[in-house]
Every structure is written in C-alpha cells, then in structure tokens.
Amino acid sequence: MLPTLNGRIQTRIFMLVVFGGLITLALTPILPGDPDYKTTYLILAAVLVLGIVWELIYHVIQQFRWEKDWPTMFGLITALNEGALVWLLVDLGAVPGIDGDTVPFWAFFIDFSVIWIVVWIWTNGPMRVPFIRWRFFGGRIV
Amino acid sequence: MIDPSAASVVPTTDPSTYLPAQPISGDLTDQMLQTDFWTDDLVAAAGIPIVDVPFVTVGGGIGSFVTVDYLRIAGVPTSQMRVLSTLDFPWQTYEYLTRVSQVPRPERIRSDSASRPDNIWGFPSYGFAEGMKKFDLKVLWGLFSEPIFSDYYTPKAGNVFEQLERESKRIGYDEMLVKGLVRIVRRRYGGGYFTILTPPEGASATKRVAFRSQYVHIAVGYPGLKFLPELQKYRTENNDYRHIVNAYEAHEHVYERLVQTPSTVLVRGGGIVASRILQRLMDDREKHGAQTNIVHLFRTYINGTNDGYGNEGDPRPGGGKTRITMRRRGGNGWAYQGFNYPKSVWGGQLKAQVRKLDGEQRAELYKRMGGTNTPWRKSWQRQMNQGRAEGWYHCVVGTVDSMEPSGERILNQVRTAQGVVPVEVDFVIDCTGLEADIAEHRLLKDLLEHGGASRNPVGRLNVDRNFELIGTQSGGGAVYASGATTLGGYFPGVDTFLGLQVAAQEIYGDLQKRGFCKRIGPVRSTGQWWKWLAGSAP
Numbered sequence A: 001m002l003p004t005l006n007g008r009i010q011t012r013i014f015m016l017v018v019f020g021g022l023i024t025l026a027l028t029p030i031l032p033g034d035p036d037y038k039t040t041y042l043i044l045a046a047v048l049v050l051g052i053v054w055e056l057i058y059h060v061i062q063q064f065r066w067e068k069d070w071p072t073m074f075g076l077i078t079a080l081n082e083g084a085l086v087w088l089l090v091d092l093g094a095v096p097g098i099d100g101d102t103v104p105f106w107a108f109f110i111d112f113s114v115i116w117i118v119v120w121i122w123t124n125g126p127m128r129v130p131f132i133r134w135r136f137f138g139g140r141i142v
Numbered sequence B: 001m002i003d004p005s006a007a008s009v010v011p012t013t014d015p016s017t018y019l020p021a022q023p024i025s026g027d028l029t030d031q032m033l034q035t036d037f038w039t040d041d042l043v044a045a046a047g048i049p050i051v052d053v054p055f056v057t058v059g060g061g062i063g064s065f066v067t068v069d070y071l072r073i074a075g076v077p078t079s080q081m082r083v084l085s086t087l088d089f090p091w092q093t094y095e096y097l098t099r100v101s102q103v104p105r106p107e108r109i110r111s112d113s114a115s116r117p118d119n120i121w122g123f124p125s126y127g128f129a130e131g132m133k134k135f136d137l138k139v140l141w142g143l144f145s146e147p148i149f150s151d152y153y154t155p156k157a158g159n160v161f162e163q164l165e166r167e168s169k170r171i172g173y174d175e176m177l178v179k180g181l182v183r184i185v186r187r188r189y190g191g192g193y194f195t196i197l198t199p200p201e202g203a204s205a206t207k208r209v210a211f212r213s214q215y216v217h218i219a220v221g222y223p224g225l226k227f228l229p230e231l232q233k234y235r236t237e238n239n240d241y242r243h244i245v246n247a248y249e250a251h252e253h254v255y256e257r258l259v260q261t262p263s264t265v266l267v268r269g270g271g272i273v274a275s276r277i278l279q280r281l282m283d284d285r286e287k288h289g290a291q292t293n294i295v296h297l298f299r300t301y302i303n304g305t306n307d308g309y310g311n312e313g314d315p316r317p318g319g320g321k322t323r324i325t326m327r328r329r330g331g332n333g334w335a336y337q338g339f340n341y342p343k344s345v346w347g348g349q350l351k352a353q354v355r356k357l358d359g360e361q362r363a364e365l366y367k368r369m370g371g372t373n374t375p376w377r378k379s380w381q382r383q384m385n386q387g388r389a390e391g392w393y394h395c396v397v398g399t400v401d402s403m404e405p406s407g408e409r410i411l412n413q414v415r416t417a418q419g420v421v422p423v424e425v426d427f428v429i430d431c432t433g434l435e436a437d438i439a440e441h442r443l444l445k446d447l448l449e450h451g452g453a454s455r456n457p458v459g460r461l462n463v464d465r466n467f468e469l470i471g472t473q474s475g476g477g478a479v480y481a482s483g484a485t486t487l488g489g490y491f492p493g494v495d496t497f498l499g500l501q502v503a504a505q506e507i508y509g510d511l512q513k514r515g516f517c518k519r520i521g522p523v524r525s526t527g528q529w530w531k532w533l534a535g536s537a538p
C-alpha cells in the first residue's frame, strides 16, 4: 500500500466499520464461550480506537522508508502487536464496559483474526474495484 | 508512413521525417500557419476536409490507449473518439524500445505488479494473476514479502503485450484508430480545436485531414532521444555508426561481433538501461562464451546512501548529508531503487506532497527524489560481482574529453579525478538516455508558439493537476497532455504505465464534469470490472 496519514485513518475506519461490523455480527453467536454482542462490539471499538493510534506510529515508521510505502507484509504482521495489545487491555479489564474475566480468549482470537485477514486481503486488491481513486489518493475514501 | 522498427533511436518525431509541404489541394496555407485561431471557413477554403468528432487523442501509444480505455469504461462509444497515430497498435513503440534495450518478450520490465495498462483497477495485479494461474507459490511469496525479503515483482514484457491486445479488442480500439502523422493542433474560432492529420500516402484524396473536436489529448511520448554530444560528433565526423551505438537503437550486430571476437566495450550511463545492457554482455559471456571486457564509465559514482543530489558527504548544492528520512541505498557506483521514483509518487505520500508544491520547492523535491538509478536484482548483482572478481569488469569515473579513431578501435581520453587517462575500446554503447527538448517535436513547438501552451519549472509542458495544458483553453474545449512531455508537473511519475493511468483518471474526471462521459462510481466501476473479467465490451 501507498498510504498517506489521512488515507490510513480513513481506510482503517472504513474497513473496521464495514468488515469488522459485518463479520462480528455473523460470528458472535457461534464464537466459543458465548460472548454477547455488547462485548464483541466493544472490543471492535477498542481495536478501532487503538488502531488510529497505531496508524500514527506506522506513519512515523514509514518516514524512514525511502519509498514511503507500506509493504504488503507489514499490513499482515501488524496483527501481532495490535492483537496482543488489545487482548492485554481486555484481560486487564482496561476496556470500558467489559469485565476482563468474562471474555474467552479463543472467541477474541477467532473474531480478531478473521476480521484482520479479510480486511488485509480486501485492502490489497478488491478495494480498488469499487473505488478507482482510492489507490492513487493514499487510501483516502472521501 | 514511418515504420518504427526501421528507424534509429526514436521514430516519427524528427522534423525531417515529416512530408514536405506541397502545393496540392487540401494543404495548409501560409495564412493558416500564421493564424492562432482558425475559422471553419479558413480550413474549408484550403480544401482540407473536416471530420467532426468530440475527442481526439494524438500519439496512439500507451498514453493514448489508457486514456481511451478509461473513457470507454466511462461509457463513451467508439464513434465519439479518434486515436490519431502512426502506430498499428499501442505498444509498438514501447515494444521496440524495450526490445533493443535488451528486454525482449520473455524478460521482465521495470514497473510493478499493479501497473496494468490494460486494467484501470490494477486488480487482479499481474503477479497475483500469474501466481494463481499456475498456483506458483514462489511468485505469491514474492508478492507477499516484497520488497523486504524479495525483489519487487515485475511482469514479463510478453504478458503485458498479450493483455494489452486483449483489452484493445475488448474496447474496440481499432474502430477508433486513424493512421497518420499529426502536424498541428490549433484553436478554433468559436471553441474547440482543429487537429491536422497527414494520412499515409494514398489513404486520402487530400494531403491533410482536419479533425474538429471539443477535446484534444496529446500523448506523443518522447520528443526525441539524444546522443551524448561527443558521441554524435564522432559518429558524424568518422561516419562510424557501427562501433558507437545508442542503447535505444537496434545494435544486435555488436553482440554478434562480441561473441565471435574477444573485444572491449565501453558502457556509458548508470541507469536501468546500462544495467540491462551489462546483463546482456554478461549473459553472452556465460552462455555463449564471449570474451568481452567491459569498461563502465560513470559520471557520478555512488557509494553508500544517497539521494538525487549525490552521495553522502558530497558537497552538494541542495544541502549536505542525506536526511535519514530521505535516502536510498547505493553501492559500486549505482543508486538502487525499485522504480524510477520512490514508489509512493504513484499514489501515496510523495504524490500528495508534490501535488501541493510549486516552482522552486517542487523542483527541489524532484531533484531529491530523482537522479539516475537502477533496481537491485539478485542475479545481476551476482554477475557483476563475478566480473569484478575475475577482472573483466572495470569501472571508471569521469567524463570524456575527446574521442579519436585508433585503427579499428576508438581511443577515449577520459577526464577523471586522477587526471586524463586513455581508454581504448572496440565499441561504445551509450546508455545515458538523454531526452530532447520538447520544442524539437514539431507539434509541441507549434503548441508553444501558437497554441497558448507554456513550460513548467523543468522546461516541459505545463499541465494543471487535471492534466489540462495550461493556457490552451478554447471556448468550452480543452487540451490535455500526458506522458514524458509533462514531466515536472504536480505529479512526478508521468512517464510510466501507472502515471499514464493516473493522468487518464484525472482527464476522465475533468471530462465527466464537463458532461462528456458518465461517472465511474462504485456501482459502475464494479459492473465494468466484471465485464473486463469476462472479456465483454464495456
């Protein structure tokens, strides 16, 4: 990807709202440990809010790259740091509205991974089909 | 008609190849040549037939192709557009230039996987398609891990041409193609333009045909390619076109001789073309037992990190040390970079940045990102290292003071930091790829003198952010330009497939606002993409 800071944030919000929202809607009833919609959507919101902070950090890292690009691989492996941080906060009960002890790890892991992979795939190709300006404007949607 | 494969360097743009004016009916008159705005009567009085069509594109290379491709997808029927060109198919000049500069069909070109001139979406990318078709995990892993653990994926030239052919059929390109050389574009009194075409001999009853249109797009590629002055001088003075060649002209005879007779070759230049030529020389050593000695002359020798101003630590006009956030790799003389600019000029941060800059600031950023460079490729690096170790590859840094014949050979006096050294060689291959001034192209010269066009900070055609040629407006009409002639504008990567598509998108957007075509919103875009996939007409 060739993101600008603004484009990163817009793409992040778009992807998590659309794909995160739909996938969470479909997956929540079948996740292990029976989490409720309130819990899964609050976690999704936490991923989104923290994600915006992460994007700021990624943008700084990108400045050290001559090409000012964001390699495809980075888009996938950043799941590790982001996922770990969210889970840590959930587990510590630091996410408002969620009691840390009630969230089953595997429920979190499955929901988070499925969303991440779908978003990563979509960002690296199909997104260019409906939005022809998106790839030339740093990932901006508006 | 000019056949590109028969020409030397670059075809069609040399004024001497234009047919001389003859006093037959249907030709340009002196009065016309002196008038900046033409009336319909003026053209009719000269006996030139007028063809009405809303949009014409001049050139018929990749730039024209991607532009009409966009417009076809935006719902414009073939009857509304004409491509005025000397070429039979859009990739003809490109294929000629890549072939002679040692990228034949089976070899890989330089641009990335998503630079697909046959597909406005860039999806599926060349690499994804290639990887999936044969389920080639190596290709897929490369795409995933580039540019960190593998070289950038680049498509094979032959595949690019085949896909272009498919798209060209799909959009009915041939229905829009009118063959001939465009002599002039002038503004029309009352709005729009006249584009004067000289059709091939016998194709029309008159010497010229006028296309009266609301919109004109100019994509004539390189205004011309130049030789280094000392090489040109040697060639003409000694009438020797065999031993001194330009990488952009057909020069197979050099390689044939090298395989037969052990010889020394001087390669000049430090860019992608030089690295392709070196690779060919080294491949011939490996595969055909050539005993070639290579002397490689760099003007600027890069060692270590650098930017367009030069090396780390050089006293440079633009400022001392390269900034940590703005430097690229380099070594053994070369500056290494995947594509001709940092990748984000085609869509990311650098694109957004340049779009906001003007004048001096824009020129400075261009300079910093630019400079001659070449991609670091694994197999080529291995060959180069072998050449250095075995002593058949030597590198010299400097400029050539003089060249003289010495028997069958050529004696170069090379000025280096250590003084002038003689270098005697059998062949010289010029890979410096100098481009001629835009005014050497007759059509562009006329646009500058009579069409209202002007030059940008680097001396090329001054285009706006939507690729409209500033100053050429005529009533409700507009002239657009894309490709190498517009380098230096608000978007740096113009002379590439992706750059031509970026331009095409801007031009489409502007034409859509003017009501010439439909909007390619998410629904239309998705529908059209499926049509592309199925291979059915847009």
Ligand SMILES: Cc1cc2nc3c(=O)[nH]c(=O)nc-3n(C[C@H](O)[C@H](O)[C@H](O)COP(=O)(O)OP(=O)(O)OC[C@H]3O[C@@H](n4cnc5c(N)ncnc54)[C@H](O)[C@@H]3O)c2cc1C
Pocket: B011, B012, B013, B058, B059, B060, B061, B062, B063, B064, B084, B085, B086, B087, B090, B093, B094, B097, B098, B101, B109, B110, B111, B115, B180, B181, B182, B183, B219, B220, B221, B222, B443, B482, B483, B484, B495, B496, B497, B498, B500
């Ligand atoms: C050796 C080489 C390798 C390159 N490799 C890549 C690559 O890997 N990836 C990439 O993205 N880009 C590459 N480029 C850059 C660029 O994408 C190509 O040069 C591309 O062909 C440019 O398209 P164009 O339409 O601007 O010019 P062209 O394809 O050259 O088409 C312009 C045409 O206009 C015609 N013309 C000129 N004047 C007139 C006139 N008065 N009337 C009628 N016709 C006229 C000319 O005959 C010419 O054929 C490469 C360039 C070169 C030289």
